[in-house]
Amino acid sequence: MTEALREPTFLILTALADKPQHGYGVLEDVRRISDGRVRLRAGTLYSVLDRLREEGLVEVDREEVVQSRLRRYYRLTGAGAERLAAEVDRLRRNATAAAARLRRGNLLADGGPA
Template sequence: MREPTFLVLAALADGPRHGYGVIREVETISNGRVRLRAGTLYSALDRLAADGLVRRGREEAVAGRLRRYYELTDHGAAALEDQTARLRANAAEADRRLRVRRAGLSGGLDSATGPAGALA
């Protein structure tokens, strides 16, 4: 699952949002790293709806414009949970390997040659 898809699902995890609300929430969740354009978002929402991960909810007219809300389905919530677990496991493994690296570097290891200059 690509990061923007993950973030769209995460933005809908705590309740329905209209398109612009999803765009703002994705930007908030990603600390401004991911900024979705409206066309990109609506294409993603159409694809996610076709996959059964989100569904269109209610619609309302605001200032003469139609505002459509989207919500996470149970299938979407399960996919988000699975992806969250996978990312958490990957991050834990990366952290473990970085700790090993830091311990090795502080113990006189050289990343190119191994311990104390010997060839690895």
């Protein structure tokens, strides 16, 4: 059984699932995906990206120089996409089980999550 992803890791992988992005793009995308609830700091982002690279879940897509600064773009690998899909499935199963129990206990209004 694979260990659950921490939320920042899940959100970073989610941000990269759409297209390769540079660090600032990932930071902003994570903020949007989480409706502003999660605001990563650059140091946190790059330490997570380094770990994800070591694990083979993300890789450098390309680098470019913008205003004399190196901008590195990251992308999800095939293994990263599989890991993200597995986490989505795990979360969906857990949410479905919780919603079913809430409904059985008459604690969830009709029309709530399945």
